[in-house]
Amino acid sequence: MNIQAASRHTPQPAPEVGQPVTRNANAHHELSIRVRDLSLWYGETQALNKLNIDIYQKNVTALIGPSGCGKSTFLRCLNRMNDLIPGVSIRGLVEMDGRDVNAVKMDEVALRRRVGMVFQKPNPFPKSIYENVAYAPRMHDLVSRKSEQDELVEHALREAGLWNEVKDKLHQPGTSLSGGQQQRLCIARAIAVQPDVILMDEPTSALDPISTATIEDLMDKLKKQFTIITVTHNMQQAARVADYTAFFHLGEIIEYNDTQMMFSSPATKKAEDYITGRYG
Template sequence: MNIQVAERSVSPMTGHQSKGEPAVGAPVTRNEEAHHELAIRVRDLNLWYGQAQALKSINLDVYQKNVTALIGPSGCGKSTFLRCLNRMNDLIPGVRIDGLVEMDGRDVNEAKMDEVALRRRVGMVFQKPNPFPKSIYENVAYAPRMHDLVSRKTDVDELVERALRDAGLWEEVKDKLHQPGTSLSGGQQQRLCIARAIAVQPDVILMDEPTSALDPISTATIEDLMDKLKQQFTIITVTHNMQQAARVADYTAFFHLGEVVEYNDTQAMFSNPHTKKAEDYITGRYG
């Protein structure tokens, strides 16, 4: 399996890394052309479903305005980890979590954290498109109104148009904004869900296999969109598609049995994995 990764300049290990070993949670190398401000800091994160431990001492730094891909075999903890970042796992009975998930110096799991406000800042796009049973317009306008981001109709109109333009959907739907969102094709519905997520101007967008239910043309459209959106937002995506990770991700974390085995600049990981497990998975020996 030959994975092609677009050329990017990759720096040697920097000051936050000790010689020979990366700092906990930090990639082995860094992309000098990317933004390096920290978006999310994860330390010693553990999660249990009842008695079964699904995540084991996860340490990860996610950088702003990059695409970070989470790869690994099914059941390795990728989606579970993703849901930890906006506390979606709170909705699952029997889940227990310890460790740190930090944004802006605050642990998102602290008792006084406003979960609704957190999920506004950390939006989510799911595997299958799930538009609301409302019009295209209302799908985008609903959350900004609920969060009191806009009130005047002219402001709502401008916000809806901007979000649909940013999601690459405006030209296709501008003449049918009051038709049901469910009337769109699968790829268009997924872009509508992306427009819905970005309408509240989050800091981070989580994408859980956003193209797995789409055809190749729609998949390419979503991938191009991710590349554009990272200029404004931090994107973390789960994917089983190695070629997709190579195409869209600045950084890649390889999960295996609830642990992060390797985390690196995507070009470095796909061209020269540091671990045998990552190499075997990337080259298709298992998974």
């Protein structure tokens, strides 16, 4: 793979394996999520082993690595979706705004409003396009009057790059849209509740190349407002969209760095082998 480092990036010393990167000195981004010694078990099987990572605001962070290495499991730790799986146990710290998301007093519903999620396969509600976007904000009391609701729906669909395609059929089922449009509808649905973070679990793996390019362009636009964390098996996609990349292997973070730095001069042999396609 021929991926050139951008000249604006200042060379950094290789990060310690499995530890948070020292971010690009020119970036000046604020911390969004702080993870320390995070481990997770499904029953007796350990899936994550003492993960440490700092995720910065208003960036795209890509999680890469072979299947079964813990990327999606880690993603679900950030909004406590793993709580819905029987037999899961977690140790360690996941902190947002100085608060541990796993604390007993943490409101899980409020957390999942702040940390939205877009899944691998588009999953619109069995409702109209309008209701797909309006339902959650209404349930969270983010809108009261019909005019506010209309304005929010239009804003979210515009932000997701979908408004011009659906503005004349808002009351048709969300499932009537194409796959790429459905995924953008799901992104609009996530945006509508005004989150701080958007998690994306392989959001383009089920889409055609044109729809994939549309979603990638959208991610680049949305990072101006939201922190985005995405799982991808596509190395070219990670190189195109991500500001930072974390390489997972067997439940551990082997390397985490500025994307251009990692793809041009990975600090570990495992990361280099994976990025260059020797395995995975």
